[in-house]
Amino acid sequence: MRSNGHLDELDRMILHILQEDGRASYSEIARRLRVPESTVRLRVKKLMERGVVRKFAALINPFKAGYSIVAFIAVDVEPSRVKKAAEELSKLPEVDVLGIATGAHDILMQVTVKDLQELESFLIEKLGRVEGIRSTETSILTSVRKWGYARVF
Structure with missing residues (x-):
């Protein structure tokens, strides 16, 4: 380096x-x-x-590990609560990727759960408890064509 x-x-x-x-x-x-x-x-x-390599871990295919739902959730939050909401949401074990975003939504995240019941529970019981969330929009992947998180630029 x-x-x-x-x-x-x-x-x-x-x-x-x-x-x-x-x-x-x-x-x-x-x-x-x-x-x-x-x-x-x-x-x-x-x-x-220097944090370039964060950790060494296995990259698991969730579908083969018993998780059938990968969803992207767009979250709209009261402006004064965006950072706090992002911090709270990032601690949830179902959340794989989360970021504060520009554009139509304040927070975008990817979640992985076992089934629709678990997704419903996540949306109602976990997202529903985070202060400042005004609305969410959930999209479920019907198939995955590429699965990878990191690349060297």
């Missing part, structure tokens, strides 16, 4: 390998990139310290 915080080509190549296989060992990465293992170890450590 350069001193200005930007990724260099080696960082990008390491990240690419880790995105393809998060279980790749430092020695395997070093062999593929033809650099010393110590270089890979140090680079990964720095990428983690």
Whole structure:
């Protein structure tokens, strides 16, 4: 990583390998990139310290893990409560991705639940308790054509 915080080509190549296989060992990465293992170890450590790599985790297909509903929910919130509502919503285990947005809605989020009953419960019991929410609009995915969260720019 350069001193200005930007990724260099080696960082990008390491990240690419880790995105393809998060279980790749430092020695395997070093062999593929033809650099010393110590270089890979140090680079990964720095990428983690700077927050580029947040954590290593399995990317699970929710449909094969018993979750049949992936939904996107647009949330409209009273202006003075947007940040607080986003903070509260981000703590809910069903929420995979959440952001404060521009445009027609204040907050956009992706949730994953087991079935329609669980979605209904989430909407009524959990979203319904968050102060300041004026309305929501829910769209359920009928199929997923691409599933991936990260890419190296």
